[in-house]
Amino acid sequence: MAEQQYFKPRSVDEASALLGDHPGAVIIGGGAYVRLGSRKITTAVDLFDAGLDYVRAGADGLELGAMATFRMLETDSLVNGYADGVVSRSVERIVGVQMRNITTVGGTLYGRYGFSNLITALLALDAEVALHRAGRMPLERFFTTKPDPGDILTGVILPDLPWRAAWRDLTRTVNDYAVLNTAVAVREGQARVVVGARPGRGVRCAEAEAALLAGGEGAADKAGRAAAAELEFGDDVRASAAYRRELCGTLVARAAREVLS
Ligand SMILES: Cc1cc2nc3c(=O)[nH]c(=O)nc-3n(C[C@H](O)[C@H](O)[C@H](O)COP(=O)(O)OP(=O)(O)OC[C@H]3O[C@@H](n4cnc5c(N)ncnc54)[C@H](O)[C@@H]3O)c2cc1C
Structure with missing residues (x-):
């Protein structure tokens, strides 16, 4: 990965404005997968400081921020306590701790990887995704719509259901x-x-x-x-x-x- 301009916005609104000002800019989540490619990136918008690295109890259920890492999903007591800890189980053996400290919820869902463990677990729990522009939608629907490269996945909501x-x-x-x-x-x-x-x-x-x-x-x-x-x-x-x-x-x-x- 080689980029010419690198931004680290401090909020989702700022990140969104940068994407609007720089068509073709690439969002960086954990960067683990983006880094593997040889694609030339003119502008990178890194979400590291955008305030999306949370796991919290929200009004509609458990909220996983787009920058929550696999390590957070593996160790957080709220995630462990939700639906018999199935989300934690799905990621806890992926590669090693260093990798799980980097890889994120948002990068995984936007990547739509066939091999993804996390995607399988979240689909079984009727997860919803929150997008900055497109709003909230079921994860299943998100996968049937064409991804908007200018939008930002801000998080996932796991409904408060006794699975x-x-x-x-x-x-x-x-x-x-x-x-x-x-x-x-x-x-x-x-x-x-x-x-x-x-x-x-x-x-x-x-x-x-x-x-x-x-x-x-x-x-x-x-x-x-x-x-x-x-x-x-x-x-x-x-x-x-x-x-x-x-x-x-x-x-x-x-x-x-x-x-x-
Ligand atoms: C060596 C290696 C081995 C792996 N092994 C496994 C495995 O065994 N099982 C498994 O399930 N997974 C595995 N993964 C995948 C990994 O778990 C993540 O799914 C993957 O790295 C993407 O997460 P990321 O945070 O690195 O995303 P990034 O590389 O940062 O981004 C991926 C894509 O999503 C976009 N993006 C990122 N965040 C957002 C956002 N918030 N909104 C909109 N677009 C966004 C980026 O622009 C990019 O196109 C592996 C990854 C690597 C690198």
Whole structure:
């Protein structure tokens, strides 16, 4: 990464004004992924001092600022206490502490990475995103809209709902992306089953959710089989599509058993 102009605004409004004044400017979150690329950046707007590095209890639920790092999600007592700590579990083994001290919520969601553990966990909890220009919207909708390069993701809201939730992934080494990841969440009359790193981005599995809601004997195994049958999987250097499908049934069933226990 090489940039010619570097700004460190002290508020979101200031950052937004800079983006307006410098079309093509690139937002820097943790910078971990931006740095990997060879792209030439004329203007960088670093959100480090913009006041978005928080985890707090808000009026509508738990609020994660866009500059909250994975390390904060891993160690913060509010995040640990929310939905059986599933958000913390999703990030706590990614690479190493130094990396988790850098990588941010905003950079992860704007990056829309297929392998992302955090995206899978947040989708299972009906998270909403807050954008400076576009306002609030469900995370699922955010992923179906074209990203506006001039907008700023300011944070995530996790609704105050009593989810029971569980996390499972298969990751061969701490330095690698997951072969597959899954988050399962249930509460009165609702179930969420999300599978990511397929290697595509995390998506909900309607049939698996229906199997969990139907309940009864073997509901967890039925949910696993349903997720494996309904989702699309792909091949990459980590695993074949066939392996991922097999794995999906096992991981979803294990996570489902945990939330139903
Ligand atoms: C070596 C390495 C290994 C990794 N391994 C894993 C892994 O195993 N599992 C996993 O889940 N993740 C993994 N990640 C991804 C990581 O967890 C983050 O998702 C990624 O680094 C992006 O976060 P960042 O803060 O570094 O974003 P940045 O690199 O700063 O930004 C990413 C993109 O988002 C934009 N952006 C940043 N913040 C905002 C904002 N607030 N509003 C709007 N746009 C914004 C930037 O302009 C850029 O386009 C890995 C990353 C690296 C570098």
